[in-house]
Amino acid sequence: MQFFLDITLGGIATGMIVSAVALGLVLVFRATNVVNFAQGAMAMITTYIAYDVLRKGADYWLAFAVALAAGLVFGALTQVVLIRPVQGKSPLNAIIVTFGFLIFLEGVAGAIYGSTARNYPAPFSLSGQKLAGTQIAFSPFDVFVVVSVLVLMVLMLVLFRGTDLGLRMRAVAFAPEAARLLGVRVRPLLTLGWGLAVAAGAMAALLVVPTSSLTPNFMDVILIYGFTAAVVGGLDSPIGALVGGLVTGLSLAYVGGYLGGSLEPMAALALVVVSLMIRPEGIFARPAARRV
Amino acid sequence: MPTLEIENLSVSYGAVHALSDVSFTAAEGEVTAVLGANGAGKTTLLRTISGLVHPRKGTIRYGGEHLEKMSVEKIVRHGIAHVPEGRSVIEEMTVDENLRLGSLWRFGRRERGAVIDEIYELFPPLDERRRQHANTLSGGERQMLAIGRALVARPNVLLLDEPSLGLAPIVTARLMAVLRDLTASSNLVVVLVEQNARSSLSIAQRALVINLGRVVVCDDAATVASDTELRHHYLGY
C-alpha cells in the first residue's frame, strides 16, 4: 500500500512536469498549427544557459529567471527564422525543420558541454517528508513542482481569458484569417506564442533536471511524454495538457513501478495508440476547432 | 467618404485566371451588388479588395490611396471591413468576445463599451446572448454577429460575401433591411456579393454581374433586375 502511494505521488509530480511540456506544445500547436519537436531540446539549451549562470555564482532564482527569459527570446527567434518560412506549406516541412533543429541543438550542446552528466541543484529539499508519522514520498521540491505548474496554468488562463492580448492570440489560433480581417496583426502574435511556449518548456526542464541530470539528451524522453500528454488531452486544449499530463505521469509511474522502468517508453507509445484509437482528438479537444 | 474604385483588376491562382480586367466603382451610401454563378470570381474579388490576395494587374483605389499592394492589416485600418463567406464567427469565444475582438484595433478600453453597445442596439438578438458561446447561435444570429463584428470598428467600406447563405428567407429579408438602413444612415460603401440575386437587387443601387472572371454587366440595380433575359442567362431566375 505504501508502495502504491509512493508511486502515485511520484506519478503526480512527474505528471505536472509533463503537463508543463504539453502546455508548451499545445500553445505552439494552437497558435501556429505546428508541433514543435525541438521543444525539449530548446529547453535543454536554456537549462545549460542557466547552469552557466549558476556557475558564475548567481543564486538559483536568478538562474531560473534567466532560463525563462532565454526561453522567451529563443522561442521568438526560432519562430521568425525557422518557422515562418515553412508556415502554410505542407505540414511535413515544419515537422522536418523542428526535428532537424532538435538534432542540431543536441549536437551543439554535445560539442560545447560533452555528454558528462552535470548536477543541477534543486531549490528545495528532495527528500520525502514525514506526514502524521509516516514517510511520504513527496518532497518539498515536489510541492514546488506542483505549485509552479499550477501557477503557470493560472497565468496562462489569466492571459488568455482576461487580457486583450490573450483575446487576440486566441483569435489567431482559432481563426487566423478572420482575425486578420479584424485588424489583428498576426505575425507578432505567432512569434509571441512561440516565445511563451518555449519559456514554459524552459520551466519544465528546470523542474526535471534536479532529479535527472543535465546532459544534451535529458529532455528527449520528457518531450515524448509531453507529446503523449498532449495527444491524450487534446493538442488544442490547455486543460487537456494538465489532465493528459497527469494521466501520462501516473500511467508511467505505475508501469515503471510494477513492470520495470525500461518499459516506460513503450507504455507511453501504447497510451498514445490507445488514446488515438478511442478518442483521436483527445479528451478535451473542441470539435469546432477541427475543420474539414 | 470617398468611393471605392477598381480598375482593370486581374487575379490569378497559378495558371487559373480568377478575375480578368474587372473595373467598377462603388459609391458611398450605396449598396453595390455583385452577382454571378458559383466560381465566377466574386469571392476572389472581395478577397483582393481586403488584401488577402494580391492582384496580378490593376488598381484598387480608396480615398486617393492605392490598396492593391497593401497588407491586410493596413487595409483594415483604412476602414475596409470584410465579412467572409460562411459563418466566420469564432465559435470558441462568446458573442461579447467576438465583438470586442473587432473593436481592438481602433478603440481603447473606455470607448469600447459604447461602440459594442451600438451593435447590440442594431442586433437585439445578440444583446440577449452576450455571454453565450458563438457555437450556440443560430445561422441568422451568427451572421448578425459576423456583420456586427465587422461594424464595431466603424468601417467606411463593408464587403459582404454571401451573407444570406443558408438562411431562411425571412431572416434574409430582415438582414437585408438592416443593411439597407445602415448603408443609408452611416453612408457606407457596401459591396454585397450574393448568389441570391433577388434579395440583393432589392436593396442595391448598382449591380455588377461577373461571369468566368469578367464583368458582363455593370448598371443600375433596377435595370438589371428588370432585364429578364439577363436574369435568365446569368442569374438563373
Place this chain on the structure above:
Amino acid sequence: MGAFRRSAQALTAKSWFRLPRQPMLRHLSFAAVAVVGLYFLTQWLSAFNDYEVGEIAFYVIALAGLTVLTGINGQISLGHGGFMAVGAFTYALLVEHTTWNLVPELLVVVAITAVSGLVIGIPATRLHGPYLAGMTLMVALGLPYLTNQYNTVFGGDQGLNTPAPTGPASVNPTEWLTWIQLAGAVIVLVLLGNLMRSRFGRSFRAVRDDEIAASLAGIHVARTKIIAFMVSAGCAGLAGAFLALSAGGVNSAEFPLALSIYILAGVVLGGTGSLMGVWWGAIIIVYLPTQWSQSLASDFHANALVSANLAVIIFGLVLVVTMLVAPGGIQGGLRWVVAKGAAYLSSGGVSNMTLSLQESTDPPVSDGESVTTIKK
C-alpha cells in the same frame, strides 16, 4: 461491380504481372547497365572501399523504402531505424537458429519486417502529420529499451553474431558481400520503380494528395497506407539484414535514434519521393559521419567533443536548411536546373518535382494567411 473487382485484384495482386511491358523493359535495361558498371566499380576499389560501397547499397535500400512512404505516400516516419533493427535482429536470430541459405533468410526477414510495418501501419492510418511523426518517433525511441528488457533473446549488450556469407573460393568475402548488397539495391530499385509506375504507385500518390478524393475515386485509403508502410518496412528490414552482415554482428547500440535521423536526412537531401535521389542520400550517410566530418574537424583543429558531435550537427543543419531553402533536395535541384535550361516553363508546371514537400504554388498571398489545419 466489375471495376471494383478489377481494382481490388490490382491492389492485391503482385503488380508486375499486370504491368505493360514498357516501363519494365526500361527499368531492366537501366538495371543491366548499372550492374555492369557496378561490377567494374567493385573491381577497381580496394577491400575497404568495397565495404563502403556495400554500405551505400543497403542504405539505398532503406532510403528507397522511406522515400516511397514519405514522398510518394505522404506518411512521415521519424523512426525508420527501428525497422532496420527489426530486420537485423530477425536475420541474426535466423542465422543462429536455422541452417537456411541466405536468400530464403532474406526473404523471411523482408516478410517479418513487413509484418511489423503492418503493426505500425494500422494505427498510423488514423494519424496525420505531427501525430504520425510523434508516434513513429516513439517507436524508434522505445525499441532499444525493448531489446534491453529481453536481453537473453537479443544477446544483451554484446548482441548476436552474423558472419558474412562465403561465396565462391576465388572471390574475396567482402567483395562477395558487396555484390550481394549491390544486387539487392538494384533489384529493390527496379521493383519499387515499377511499383511506383503501376496502379499501386498512382494510388499511393492519390492518397497523399487528397484522401477524400482518393476514396471517392474508389481507392481503399487505409489499405493503401498500410501497404505503403509494409513495403517501406520490408525495404528497411532488408537493409537492416545487410547492415548486420556488413557489421558482422548486431546489437541495439547500432540502432540509436541518430540512425533514423540520418535516414530521414538522406531522403530529404536526396529529394523526398525520388528513387534516384536516394543514392545521394546514401553516399552522405556513409561518408559524412565518418570521413568527411573527421577531415572537417581536423581542418578546423576542432577538439574531441566537437568532432564527436559534428556529424549530428551537420545532419541537423542539413535537414533544416534543405527544408527552408530547397525542399526538393538534390534531385529537385537538378531537375530545377534542367528545367530552367530547357525551353520554357508554363506557369505552375515545374513545381511538381518534389512531391509532398513542395514550394507553395498558391497565389501570392500575404503572409501568415494559409495556416494549414492538421487533421488527426
